Amino acid sequence: MKNVFITGATSGFGEAIAYRLAQHNVNMVITGRTEQKLKEVAQKIESTTQSKVLTLTFDVQDYAQCEKAIASIPEAFKPIDVLVNNAGLAVELNPVNAGAIEDWERMINTNIKGLLYVTRLISPQMIEQKKGHIINIGSTASHEIYYGGNVYCATKHAVLALTKGMRTDFLPYGIKVSQISPGAAETNFSVVRFHGDQAKADKVYEGYDPLVAEDIADVVDFVLTRPAHVCLNEIIMTPTAQFNGTIVRN
Numbered sequence: 001m002k003n004v005f006i007t008g009a010t011s012g013f014g015e016a017i018a019y020r021l022a023q024h025n026v027n028m029v030i031t032g033r034t035e036q037k038l039k040e041v042a043q044k045i046e047s048t049t050q051s052k053v054l055t056l057t058f059d060v061q062d063y064a065q066c067e068k069a070i071a072s073i074p075e076a077f078k079p080i081d082v083l084v085n086n087a088g089l090a091v092e093l094n095p096v097n098a099g100a101i102e103d104w105e106r107m108i109n110t111n112i113k114g115l116l117y118v119t120r121l122i123s124p125q126m127i128e129q130k131k132g133h134i135i136n137i138g139s140t141a142s143h144e145i146y147y148g149g150n151v152y153c154a155t156k157h158a159v160l161a162l163t164k165g166m167r168t169d170f171l172p173y174g175i176k177v178s179q180i181s182p183g184a185a186e187t188n189f190s191v192v193r194f195h196g197d198q199a200k201a202d203k204v205y206e207g208y209d210p211l212v213a214e215d216i217a218d219v220v221d222f223v224l225t226r227p228a229h230v231c232l233n234e235i236i237m238t239p240t241a242q243f244n245g246t247i248v249r250n
């Protein structure tokens with residue numbers, strides 16, 4: 001692990017993954033749309049580890065922005081050998097007949113197209129080196145549907161299909177592709193889903209111990225540190241109290 005690229009590192013899983021992987025003294029590119037928060041994360045990492053951090057502020061939904069940002073990465077941070085495709089979101093919980101088109105577009109454009117854009121731009125560096133590891137953050141929603149989760153779940157089903165597609169495409173080059181599929185984890189995720197309604201977000205995690213971002217960072221680190229001949233294809237992880245999207249022990 002030498003040059004790491006993480007999307008969505010301003011919050012939640014991505015931020016925790018950045019802190020965790022920084023322990024390996026790497027060159028790290030962290031990305032997101034919130035520039036100030038990226039700077040804070042970078043400052044914290046550089047003042048506590050030997051890792052060097054480059055921040056890139058861009059919206060993964062916009063291919064031109066992805067292209068410009070990734071083209072600007074200096075040689076010292078290349079070739080990228082670890083890509084964590086983490087940026088993503090859910091918006092609202094509505095049945096399809098009542099869904100807002102713009103919410104669907106945001107989820108599809110971020111969770112599917114954004115992941116594809118970034119991978120399209122970074123994977124050639126790995127192919128050239130015949131070396132690399134891509135980790136896609138999926139979800140238990142990659143496997144199941146819950147009420148009102150229709151489009152979000154569809155995007156995460158698509159992520160699983162893309163993980164398998166990339167694994168197939170990159171197999172000849174010795175590049176590992178893994179997916180981590182968490183269940184309920186308390187981050188900014190539900191606050192974003194409910195447009196900043198903190199009370200509504202808190203209710204999602206009431207009565208049980210949800211996962212926390214560091215649990216996911218732990219697993220990312222584990223997946224990345226297996227021997228060269230071992231690829232963990234997918235890890236599904238939930239809180240002990242959660243069986244699936246609808247069955248939670250309260």
Ligand code: NDP
Nearest residue numbers: 008010011012013032033034059060087088185187188189
């Ligand atoms: P957070 O809301 O805490 O973090 C989401 C991150 O994604 C932020 O850094 C945000 O940065 C970034 N992001 C969102 N949209 C864009 C965009 N258009 N362009 C660039 N960056 C973007 O949520 P989590 O950490 O929980 O979510 C991370 C991933 O994990 C997502 O893919 C989510 O679907 C998945 N997941 C979450 C679970 C949970 O229960 N929390 C469970 C399973 C999967 P910024 O706003 O600065 O752009």
Ligand code: 8X3
Nearest residue numbers: 139140141183184245
């Ligand atoms: C995020 C968790 O429960 O909305 O993927 O599927 S959930």
